[in-house]
Amino acid sequence: MDPGMIEEKIRTYIMKELMHDHAQMELKRDVSLIDGGIIDSLGLFKLVSFIEEEFRITVEPHEVRTDNFETLAVVTDLVRKKLDQRSAGP
Amino acid sequence: MAKQMTGNYLLQHYLTSGAVRNPDAAAIVCRGARLTYGQLERSSDRMARLLWEEGVRPGDRIGIFLPKSVETLVAVFGILKTGAVYVPLDPKSPAQRAAYIIRDCGIRVLLTASRQKTVLAQILCEDAPLRLCLFMDSAASLELPEGRSVRVLDWPEAQASVKDGCPDLPTINTDLAYILYTSGSTGRPKGVMLSHLNAMTFVDWAATYFQVRPEDRLSNHAPLHFDLSVFDLFASLKAGASVFPVPEAVTLFPVQAAQFIQDHRLTVWYSVPSALIQLLQHGDLGRFDLAGLRAVLFAGEVFPVKYLRTLAAALPRAGLYNLYGPTETNVCTVHPVGEIPETQTTPIPIGKACANTDVFAVNENDEPIREGEAGDLFVRGSTVMKGYWGHPDLTAAALVRRPATGGGSEIAYRTGDRVTINEKGEYLFLGRRDHMIKSRGFRIELGEIEAVLVNHPRVHEAAVVAIPDEAVGNRIRAVIVPSPSATLTRAEIETHCAQKLPHYMIPEIIDFCDALPRTSTGKTDKKVLAGEAV
Numbered sequence: 044m045d046p047g048m049i050e051e052k053i054r055t056y057i058m059k060e061l062m063h064d065h066a067q068m069e070l071k072r073d074v075s076l077i078d079g080g081i082i083d084s085l086g087l088f089k090l091v092s093f094i095e096e097e098f099r100i101t102v103e104p105h106e107v108r109t110d111n112f113e114t115l116a117v118v119t120d121l122v123r124k125k126l127d128q129r130s131a132g133p
Numbered sequence: 134m135a136k137q138m139t140g141n142y143l144l145q146h147y148l149t150s151g152a153v154r155n156p157d158a159a160a161i162v163c164r165g166a167r168l169t170y171g172q173l174e175r176s177s178d179r180m181a182r183l184l185w186e187e188g189v190r191p192g193d194r195i196g197i198f199l200p201k202s203v204e205t206l207v208a209v210f211g212i213l214k215t216g217a218v219y220v221p222l223d224p225k226s227p228a229q230r231a232a233y234i235i236r237d238c239g240i241r242v243l244l245t246a247s248r249q250k251t252v253l254a255q256i257l258c259e260d261a262p263l264r265l266c267l268f269m270d271s272a273a274s275l276e277l278p279e280g281r282s283v284r285v286l287d288w289p290e291a292q293a294s295v296k297d298g299c300p301d302l303p304t305i306n307t308d309l310a311y312i313l314y315t316s317g318s319t320g321r322p323k324g325v326m327l328s329h330l331n332a333m334t335f336v337d338w339a340a341t342y343f344q345v346r347p348e349d350r351l352s353n354h355a356p357l358h359f360d361l362s363v364f365d366l367f368a369s370l371k372a373g374a375s376v377f378p379v380p381e382a383v384t385l386f387p388v389q390a391a392q393f394i395q396d397h398r399l400t401v402w403y404s405v406p407s408a409l410i411q412l413l414q415h416g417d418l419g420r421f422d423l424a425g426l427r428a429v430l431f432a433g434e435v436f437p438v439k440y441l442r443t444l445a446a447a448l449p450r451a452g453l454y455n456l457y458g459p460t461e462t463n464v465c466t467v468h469p470v471g472e473i474p475e476t477q478t479t480p481i482p483i484g485k486a487c488a489n490t491d492v493f494a495v496n497e498n499d500e501p502i503r504e505g506e507a508g509d510l511f512v513r514g515s516t517v518m519k520g521y522w523g524h525p526d527l528t529a530a531a532l533v534r535r536p537a538t539g540g541g542s543e544i545a546y547r548t549g550d551r552v553t554i555n556e557k558g559e560y561l562f563l564g565r566r567d568h569m570i571k572s573r574g575f576r577i578e579l580g581e582i583e584a585v586l587v588n589h590p591r592v593h594e595a596a597v598v599a600i601p602d603e604a605v606g607n608r609i610r611a612v613i614v615p616s617p618s619a620t621l622t623r624a625e626i627e628t629h630c631a632q633k634l635p636h637y638m639i640p641e642i643i644d645f646c647d648a649l650p651r652t653s654t655g656k657t658d659k660k661v662l663a664g665e666a667v
Contacts, residue, residue: 059624077382078248080225083636084385084411084573085605104417105388112386 044126049098050119056093057115061086072116077109087112094118100125141305143329145213147336147371148174158347159375162397166203170373173206179295180211180288186295187265187286189242191216191304194312196235196243197357198222198253201378204269204288205357206366208244216304219311220324221357224248225381228255229633230322234314235261238324238522246270257281267291306330312522313360315460316577316638318568320584324522325460334515335463336367338488342467343401343428343454345372350397350425353378354404359574360460361432364403384408387416395421401428405574406436407605413443414604424450432456432464433574434606435480435562442473457483457562460576461518461531461546465490466560482559483552490514492560493545494552502554507563510552511535513545570599571606575637579609582640585633586611589626591619596649597640598663611640612662614649621645 054070062070062081076082082090090112091102100122111121148170151160156171168176189195195212197219199205212219220240222231235243235256242265245253250272257263258278265284266275272285306329317323345351351369353376355361369376377397383389390412394402402409409431412418429444429451436455445453453470468484486492494508495501502508513535520528530547537543551563568579579597586595594614599607615621623643630639650658 077385080636082385085641087385088415104415105420107415108386108388109382113382 177210181214196240198245216302218309232259318578318580326519340368347373349374391416391421403430405433426451434571462512511545610642
């Protein structure tokens with residue numbers, strides 16, 4: 044799947060499910076989801092479940108960190124890397 | 134200016150004493166910044182002096198609208214040292230709610246940070262009596278709405294020109310120290326007024342009971358507007374220990390929270406059970422060394438025993454303590470968790486009263502409850518709040534006059550909690566009398582959410598119920614009847630709620646129907662609504 048499509052799917056999910064507070068705002072890929080208050084602890088676990096189900100990947104507990112969830116861009120990177128690993132695997 | 138240590142003893146004197154005893158010890162460490170007792174004492178003196186020169190006087194309410202940082206403590210102590218009252222506002226609060234609190238208790242001076250600028254601009258568009266915004270970092274430029282004049286100061290710049298030493302004050306320990314806003318059933322948050330004596334009765338007990346020592350390193354997980362922070366900040370300073378506020382982003386990610394405990398070699402942790410359950414479930418604890426923790430305290434909601442057993446196994450060297458108490462009384466009972474038998478499924482007790490506090494429960498006939506009997510819990514003693522800001526009616530309903538031992542009468546706080554008592558004289562929490570619930574440790578009046586929902590122009594009727602959930606306490610379900618021939622979407626409701634309610638009060642489940650189920654007496658049948666979602 045091309046990265047643009049991955050990003051768009053995640054953006055749509057975040058805007059629809061997690062951004063009640065900023066309904067009119069367009070979600071830029073480098074905006075902090077955390078400082079901006081877009082995801083709280085519940086939202087974070089909803090987002091993790093969403094990417095696991097949508098892209099059929101597994102996110103390990105130690106991967107649920109700021110580095111992988113701070114912005115839309117890094118979430119997309121995480122998913123892309125996981126998908127690459129899977130297609131390169133046995 | 135010489136410190137009058139022989140005079141009144143107030144919250145700020147914990148810091149002053151610490152600065153005299155050991156000025157070079159770390160008082161607070163946060164996001165890479167560190168302040169020693171000496172630095173914090175001098176900095177908060179200058180803050181007090183600045184506030185004084187800006188016209189702040191004893192009893193004035195000063196808002197703190199800051200993410201966790203070392204400056205937060207400078208703000209808290211600076212305010213206390215002018216004899217003023219600090220009012221913490223949730224830094225993630227929607228503008229309308231923050232503006233309501235600012236209006237409600239007449240906050241004219243707000244201590245804030247540049248990260249809050251966007252929401253602050255929205256607050257200033259609302260009707261808020263602010264006349265000074267003091268930025269603890271640097272304001273650069275604050276865009277003011279047209280026609281709005283507010284004085285803006287930068288603390289880093291302003292403090293340079295302020296003299297040392299703080300003014301001598303007439304404050305005594307029954308004067309207000311802080312106001313904490315909690316959810317109110319009338320649709321508006323209400324301000325719980327707490328005095329120095331209220332806080333210090335608890336802090337003095339807690340620092341002794343938990344044997345907090347200078348070498349201890351305490352977490353500060355709860356935000357400042359949550360009363361768990363009173364223990365973290367003041368018990369650590371009383372003991373000459375160090376406090377480590379957990380940045381908001383770290384509280385979101387359990388793995389990082391575990392890393393935080395390990396890296397800072399924390400010895401005492403205090404949070405709501407749901408934060409600990411998250412740590413257990415998603416914290417990958419096997420990878421971290423948390424053996425430094427000697428005491429783990431929790432309060433705010435029921436800790437299900439199955440998770441508590443896991444916690445005890447994960448932290449075999451730590452003492453576990455269940456604390457209980459509404460914001461109105463701070464902590465009033467404690468229960469040290471012992472061995473939990475494999476067969477036990479019932480919740481652990483909330484325990485027995487803390488020092489200088491008494492709790493008692495009475496049945497329908499106003500008689501003290503006997504073992505196994507259910508009753509309403511009351512609290513008396515010097516931790517009990519002074520009242521709700523601006524609400525003598527609510528205050529009178531909560532602070533009731535009761536016959537005192539040996540004659541006469543005295544004031545006790547009616548908690549609204551139902552309890553029973555066991556053979557050891559320990560109290561056990563049974564539930565609430567009203568519609569207040571806890572979710573992730575946050576106190577929520579379902580009525581406040583309902584009031585917000587029915588304010589939506591296209592909502593005809595709404596009911597909000599709690600769906601019990603072991604990991605987070607409760608999930609919130611809203612059932613909405615749209616106005617005739619109107620259409621409404623879930624997203625519209627969520628957006629509406631997000632503008633008026635903190636994030637933890639936004640219903641997680643939103644359903645629509647044509648009519649609400651009714652009981653035989655015509656009331657909304659909440660049992661049916663709560664049952665439907667299971």
